[in-house]
Amino acid sequence: MYYKKRNMSWRITLASILTLGIIGSSMAAPIKTVPWNGHIGAVSFTFDDALETQVLNLKPLLDAMPDVHVTFFLTAYQSRLYENASLFAAIANTGNEIGNHSVTHWHLTQETDTELEDDVINFADTLESILTKHGVDIQVTSFATPFCENNDYVKKFINKRHFINRDGGLDGRNYWNTEPDWMTMKAKVWTRDGTTVKEMLTALDTAANIGISNNTNPSEAQITEGSWVIFLQHDVSKDSQNIYAINPDDIRALFQRAVQNKLWAAPFGTVGAYYRAHFAFDNATMTKIDGGYSLQWDIPHKHMPKSVPLRVRLDTTRIGSKTTIEQDGKNILPESDGTYIIEFMSQSLILRNTGEVSLPKASKIKQNTKGYKFSLYNLNGKPLGMVKDFAVPENYPKGIYLIRAESNGKPTITKKVVK
Numbered sequence: 001m002y003y004k005k006r007n008m009s010w011r012i013t014l015a016s017i018l019t020l021g022i023i024g025s026s027m028a029a030p031i032k033t034v035p036w037n038g039h040i041g042a043v044s045f046t047f048d049d050a051l052e053t054q055v056l057n058l059k060p061l062l063d064a065m066p067d068v069h070v071t072f073f074l075t076a077y078q079s080r081l082y083e084n085a086s087l088f089a090a091i092a093n094t095g096n097e098i099g100n101h102s103v104t105h106w107h108l109t110q111e112t113d114t115e116l117e118d119d120v121i122n123f124a125d126t127l128e129s130i131l132t133k134h135g136v137d138i139q140v141t142s143f144a145t146p147f148c149e150n151n152d153y154v155k156k157f158i159n160k161r162h163f164i165n166r167d168g169g170l171d172g173r174n175y176w177n178t179e180p181d182w183m184t185m186k187a188k189v190w191t192r193d194g195t196t197v198k199e200m201l202t203a204l205d206t207a208a209n210i211g212i213s214n215n216t217n218p219s220e221a222q223i224t225e226g227s228w229v230i231f232l233q234h235d236v237s238k239d240s241q242n243i244y245a246i247n248p249d250d251i252r253a254l255f256q257r258a259v260q261n262k263l264w265a266a267p268f269g270t271v272g273a274y275y276r277a278h279f280a281f282d283n284a285t286m287t288k289i290d291g292g293y294s295l296q297w298d299i300p301h302k303h304m305p306k307s308v309p310l311r312v313r314l315d316t317t318r319i320g321s322k323t324t325i326e327q328d329g330k331n332i333l334p335e336s337d338g339t340y341i342i343e344f345m346s347q348s349l350i351l352r353n354t355g356e357v358s359l360p361k362a363s364k365i366k367q368n369t370k371g372y373k374f375s376l377y378n379l380n381g382k383p384l385g386m387v388k389d390f391a392v393p394e395n396y397p398k399g400i401y402l403i404r405a406e407s408n409g410k411p412t413i414t415k416k417v418v419k
């Protein structure tokens with residue numbers, strides 16, 4: 001009897017230790033990703049269709065602006081890729097991205113499974129091998145749909161081989177804490193008869209949270225933070241008969257505005273991977289270990305780039321000032337601004353010399369919205385009616401909405417809400 005009883009109490013103690021462990025690991029880690037790699041916002045310039053004018057006219061501009069890197073979505077349509085492969089290899093060698101825009105540039109929504117396999121999946125491998133032959137070792141991780149045509153069936157194929165896809169339309173803006181649908185990222189599309197260069201320049205101001213006022217269209221209103229804006233371009237030339245051709249001087253002006261506004265002007269796949277990584281890293285699991293804490297997180301997609309450097313910051317209100325960060329057996333030294341660059345793809349890090357980690361302060365997310373009236377809009381700003389709070393009612397279809405809260409004498413709040 002005596003032994004049995006003792007055994008029982010031991011078991012209870014073990015159970016309570018395990019429970020404590022679980023409680024400990026659920027505490028939010030005192031380290032977070034710095035939005036947009038330390039910039040107020042980001043911009044990705046993307047150029048579709050493997051056009052020779054892009055390389056001929058952009059390469060000199062890009063070579064002169066080391067802070068700007070862009071994405072080329074290549075297709076083998078009209079043998080463009082094969083003719084221009086060495087030019088694209090040279091431009092990829094200087095830090096620009098090569099993405100997949102399908103072999104045939106056909107309407108993916110009309111294709112059979114076999115055609116989708118070829119266009120969407122196999123061509124990513126083909127692109128990698130063609131560019132390897134021209135001396136550049138690249139990883140193709142981004143897709144862009146021809147004609148921006150997409151649906152749920154096509155998305156499944158894209159998702160098998162790419163962690164992100166660009167379509168077109170809307171304002172092309174993304175916000176740090178709103179997780180988008182990675183298989184249908186929107187882009188602001190430039191054409192000679194569509195969006196003007198002036199509007200593109202304004203979009204670069206908006207992304208940097210500059211000069212935004214309280215517009216009447218809620219889809220353009222109440223920008224209170226920087227964002228990531230995605231642009232879609234085609235030819236780069238002075239050919240005014242070609243509605244898809246942007247003048248080299250105009251694209252230079254856009255690059256210059258991006259730099260002047262201190263935006264992170266980086267390829268679609270680079271910003272996309274950083275943005276996607278942060279949703280995983282900022283929810284890392286923290287476990288107490290000897291002399292510190294171990295953090296673990298998941299990789300959100302198996303076709304992320306091999307390396308995703310993430311700029312992170314310690315929450316010094318919750319952690320001792322002697323804290324160090326160790327990853328893959330090495331101490332990571334802070335950058336001059338006190339941030340650290342860690343490797344997201346390593347999936348873990350260790351915090352040492354933390355002292356006692358305090359609980360996070362009550363989050364400010366809960367805004368006091370007493371006395372506010374809430375109206376629901378679709379993404380184009382069409383009013384859909386009044387609602388109770390920042391939640392989309394049950395009877396509305398799944399999608400992204402805007403909810404605008406208004407009150408006399410208090411600032412208007414507009415939020416993008418995903419249902």
Ligand SMILES: [Zn+2]
Nearest residue numbers: 048049146147
């Ligand atoms: Zn295209």
